[in-house]
Amino acid sequence: xxxxxxxxxxxxxxxxxxxxxxxxxxxxxxxxxxxxxxxxxxxxxxxxxxxxxxxxxxxxxxxxxxxxxxxxxxxxxxxxxxxxxxxxxxxxxxxxxxxxxxxxxxxxxxxxxxxxxxxxxxxxxxxxxxxxxxxxxxxxxxxxxxxxxxxxxxxxxxxxxxxxxxxxxxxxxxxxxxxxxxxxxxxxxxxxxxxxxxxxxxxxxxxxxxxxxxxxxxx
Numbered sequence: 716x717x718x719x720x721x722x723x724x725x726x727x728x729x730x731x732x733x734x735x736x737x738x739x740x741x742x743x744x745x746x747x748x749x750x751x752x753x754x755x756x757x758x759x760x761x762x763x764x765x766x767x768x769x770x771x772x773x774x775x776x777x778x779x780x781x782x783x784x785x786x787x788x789x790x791x792x793x794x795x796x797x798x799x800x801x802x803x804x805x806x807x808x809x810x811x812x813x814x815x816x817x818x819x820x821x822x823x824x825x826x827x828x829x830x831x832x833x834x835x836x837x838x839x840x841x842x843x844x845x846x847x848x849x850x851x852x853x854x855x856x857x858x859x860x861x862x863x864x865x866x867x868x869x870x871x872x873x874x875x876x877x878x879x880x881x882x883x884x885x886x887x888x889x890x891x892x893x894x895x896x897x898x899x900x901x902x903x904x905x906x907x908x909x910x911x912x913x914x915x916x917x918x919x920x921x922x923x924x925x926x927x928x929x930x931x932x933x934x
Contacts, residue, residue: 772830800814851925872913874912
């Protein structure tokens with residue numbers, strides 16, 4: 716049971732009703748206890764708070780080609796959906812992740828399920844992500860294009876038409892490919908109009924035009 720300040724809840728009153736519950740007003744909560752006031756006699760006393768029931772679900776986290784396992788707690792009646800984002804604790808780190816698949820049994824996967832029915836949630840790290848970028852040279856020669864990978868927070872914004880600088884690389888974004896799992900949020904798999912914005916965690920690849928002051932060479 717979880718109480719909120721101002722709520723009226725039933726407790727036994729040690730002053731006027733030690734054997735029967737009476738209505739109490741919650742004054743404060745903290746430290747695992749609630750300070751409550753009996754509405755019958757006004758007696759103020761403390762009562763222990765009981766945590767709501769929860770289920771622990773195994774979580775597999777994928778990050779830059781590696782994977783590691785952890786767990787997360789959910790309300791047993793909560794529905795977990797593919798695409799949900801939540802925090803998971805592992806031995807390595809605490810990560811923000813997005814559900815990519817939900818396993819309810821051996822070789823049984825679905826896009827949604829009650830937490831109490833879930834065996835494992837497969838996820839991808841979205842708190843900090845790697846984004847692949849293809850940069851085309853100023854002269855337009857496709858054969859001179861090169862790639863790089865940038866590491867940014869998941870909510871970092873890539874906007875078509877804007878210029879970005881990472882180390883010695885500077886490029887203006889001409890197009891963005893969206894991850895298949897996020898297309899519904901952006902309506903199209905590829906965006907190319909000035910002002911189009913995609914969060915880094917939803918990017919499959921960024922295409923840009925070289926704006927570096929020094930021409931890049933493969934040699």
